[in-house]
Amino acid sequence: MTTLAEELLWEPTDKQALFLAANQDEVLYGGAAGGGKSECLLIDALGIDQSALSWNRYTGIIFREHFSDLADLIERSNEIYPHFGGIYSETKHVWRFPSGARILFGYMSKKKTSNAITAKSTTGLVGMN
Ligand SMILES: Nc1ncnc2c1ncn2[C@@H]1O[C@H](COP(=O)(O)OP(=O)(O)OP(=O)(O)O)[C@@H](O)[C@H]1O
Numbered sequence: 001m002t003t004l005a006e007e008l009l010w011e012p013t014d015k016q017a018l019f020l021a022a023n024q025d026e027v028l029y030g031g032a033a034g035g036g037k038s039e040c041l042l043i044d045a046l047g048i049d050q051s052a053l054s055w056n057r058y059t060g061i062i063f064r065e066h067f068s069d070l071a072d073l074i075e076r077s078n079e080i081y082p083h084f085g086g087i088y089s090e091t092k093h094v095w096r097f098p099s100g101a102r103i104l105f106g107y108m109s110k111k112k113t114s115n116a117i118t119a120k121s122t123t124g125l126v127g128m129n
């Protein structure tokens with residue numbers, strides 16, 4: 001099996017590697033603008049170490065406060081996720097992978113919405129950025 005670095009020519013920075021290796025339920029990643037947080041979230045949602053994409057019921061969600069805040073993440077995901085067989089639905093804002101696994105983009109400006117979404121459909125990562 002090819003590694004992420006071979007597939008994407010992508011190597012995590014030290015901080016990104018720490019984040020990706022963490023197995024806690026909640027991990028905070030702060031730092032300077034351009035420090036690689038968004039990129040790391042996109043990679044983490046793939047659940048590579050857990051082979052998450054091979055599980056047809058895997059659903060990862062990446063959140064921001066407003067939908068307009070997701071534009072850069074969606075653009076970058078278009079360069080990364082097709083390497084994993086992902087096909088993007090522009091209307092649903094969902095990546096679907098060959099196994100049936102999904103990664104969704106969502107937004108929530110109200111706590112209530114966040115609870116509803118996580119309770120209903122998440123089996124994998126919930127990321128806020
Ligand atoms: N490991 C990496 N290898 C190559 N390029 C990277 C890597 N990590 C981040 N980048 C690139 O560096 C730039 C900044 O990364 P990113 O957007 O993830 O930073 P950020 O911390 O989210 O910034 P901001 O605080 O402005 O949102 C982007 O162009 C991204 O594609």
Ligand SMILES: [Mg+2]
Pocket residue numbers: 037038039129
């Ligand atoms: Mg960012």
